[in-house]
Amino acid sequence: MMTRRNTLFSLAALPAALVGLRDLLAGSQAHAARAYEVTHTDAEWKKLLTPDQYSVLRKAGTETPYTSPLNKEKRAGIFSCAGCALPLFSSATKFESGTGWPSFWQPLDKAVVEESDTTLFMKRTEVLCRRCGGHLGHVFDDGPKPTGLRYCMNGVAMNFKAA
Template identity: 55%
Template sequence: MKRRLFLLSGTAAVVATKLHATEGTFEITRTEAQWRAQLSEIEYLVMREEKTERAGSSPLDKETRDGIYACRGCDLPLYDASTKYDSGTGWPSFYQPLPNAVRTKDDNTFFSKRTEVHCRRCGSHLGHIFDDGPKPTGKRHCLNGVSLTFQIAQTEDASAWRSRPPEV
């Protein structure tokens, strides 16, 4: 473990002990140098160092087209656009991931208990899950847009995304 300086939404600074989300086994692994070469600075900070992008900074928050949101780190499909909703928080929000797409872990930083959500294939930090979402799950997956890519569904392909089996 290392002592890290956390910046949340560019406003509050707190020194906290942080367990790296990438501890564990993932199908896709890269060195720090490889991740840095693949990602922009903000993408690296969010996805590998578990920082948070500034609220309202992601164009994906206002995206309304049909399609799939995938992991920027490994292209694994994570969320169907049909589960996205406007939470009013300034971050893309979903009430449920695709099957076998994400992993979670406890986050006890900032003197509160939250649940982090990560890509199950490469371990990239996506955001947090809260219990104030809409039905049917009651969950709000509040995600950093820089952790995601958006793949627009072709009209005839939209149902194929929803009906395909989960990747293993």
């Protein structure tokens, strides 16, 4: 039976529960256990990045599918981290996945690190920039040969430089 006292205690706990749910749904994770070459305070990252870049790279957000100009980029060149300019992917490994995000079958050597991601009630592999720890996207095992992998990246997390 719900008493007035139980109701008040439940309502008092609601704000904390909502914050936890918001963080879970946003996929925000702390990668404090790993040290990165490029580090900035949260305030510095906010000044260096656009709001969309900050949301994705620093808070593990996801851009809306089919909104990134990089999804349609077909020229030869290099895709680099928007946070620290580290080269991440060659256009030679880009393919059309039909997902709405730029997809690659392989990153450049020593460009990314991967971590387990259990947000959104599923197990995935998160892809981070090796140098600054920026969230780039996720990797899945449904890609083309030769690797069979699909690095599904947020276009807003990268810049492109034509060859």
